[in-house]
Amino acid sequence: MKQTPPAGAPRKTSFLRSMRAVAWSLIGLRAGEEYRRDLQNIQPLHVVLVGLIALFALVLGLMLLVRWVV
Template sequence: MPTQPQAAPRRGAKRSFGATMVAIAWSFIGLRRKSDFERDAAGAMDPLYVVVAGLIGTALLIGALMLAVRIALA
């Protein structure tokens, strides 16, 4: 049974900040569906949300690594 192609996002149809955080989180661990990537590449993400989400994700990753090192050295 053939699948129908998904509709392209309308111009101006941006992801919410929460959806952007989820997309960035999946990108940090390298698990993204091709359809989601294509949607994001078509302009579905607000660049300001991407920068803020990336900074938050980076801070959380560095914090987790520092915690892991402290636990390992304790």
Template structure:
């Protein structure tokens, strides 16, 4: 339980966490950066950033599909 409390108190900002999550989505993370971030990222921020990034990704896909379908129908 103490490990979880310590993890939540980590110092990286939400913006830095979002950047790390977005790079991870793309798959362009260096091994050294990944290892360094794992000791500094707040796990709560990682979960929130992951959900936000996934929602934005799905929304972009929906917009692209709607544009393509409307072009094909019209």
């Protein structure tokens, strides 16, 4: 049985929403009310996982670029 959080507790975001928020933050377009809401709701584990995924994608992209050029 799933328990619902109390009315005053902040709601945790999904992993997909965390990915979107971190992606917008990386390019510098996150501001205003959405930014404040994300600061309250984003789970730190999601931020770490998104960072690792982004790092892996960057390294893979650079390897493919080097292979394509050479």
